[in-house]
Amino acid sequence: MRLAGLLVAAALALPSAAQTKPFVRVTGEGLVSYKPDQMKLTVSLVTIGDTAQQAADDNATKSTTVINALQKVLGSNGDLHTLGYSVTPNYRYPSGGGQPSIAGYTCTNTIEVTTTDLSSPGRIIDTAVSAGASTAGGLTFQLKDPQPARAAALKLATQQALASADAMASGAKGRLGAVMSVSESAAAVPVTTNLAGAAATTTPIETGMVQIRATVILQAELVQ
Secondary structure (H helix, E strand, O other): OEEEEEEEEEEEEOOOOOOOOOEEEEEEEEEEEEOOOEEEEEEEEEEEEOOHHHHHHHHHHHHHHHHHHHHHHHHHHEEEEEEEEEEEEEEEOOOOOOOOEEEEEEEEEEEEEEEOOOOOHHHHHHHHHHHOOOEEEEEEEEOOOOHHHHHHHHHHHHHHHHHHHHHHHHHOOOEEEEEEEEEEEEEEEOEEEOOOOOOOOOOOOOOOOEEEEEEEEEEEEEEO
16 A cells, blocks of 8 residues: 645635624645455447347357356456347438338347456456457546545544644644544445457556545634
């Protein structure tokens, strides 16, 4: 895990008619990096037939072959589930205009592969393509449980905000009083890898790091 912090904004307000106490408002940012422990990959099977039934039947046959092959590679470390399925007509448009006619049908079955074995992405991609998958893409590395990383990022952001608020209070020849309010947001940034295609040998994949970014807005009294 790597930690990094950055202060992004700060403000100091003096008393006004509506505000009886001076205060400081700061925005702190925290960034943590963790090694991913989960991978997701999208595999699609596309078939074309003269009829909707033919397209669907061909797709079912190919899907079964690909799913069986993937299950052997995944073993107990992975999971498969269908993201989407469709059968749509293909239209032929007359060159001289007029009503289009149906020239066939396209069936698409999209399957999401999830695994905790991060040494297997290349083998999974190659297996899917070799078994007949039309496309393999959307490779993403992420955290199964992002909450500990999120808490670390929020803690870092809060520390940065408090340090900045204290420095502002000291610069204004005062000291920092009670914290009046704190608001936050945090988001995980998964690592996404673009796949140009599979090679004859095992496709090399680098996992990289997952980043969790948090922002804290803190307002505290300025005691003078």
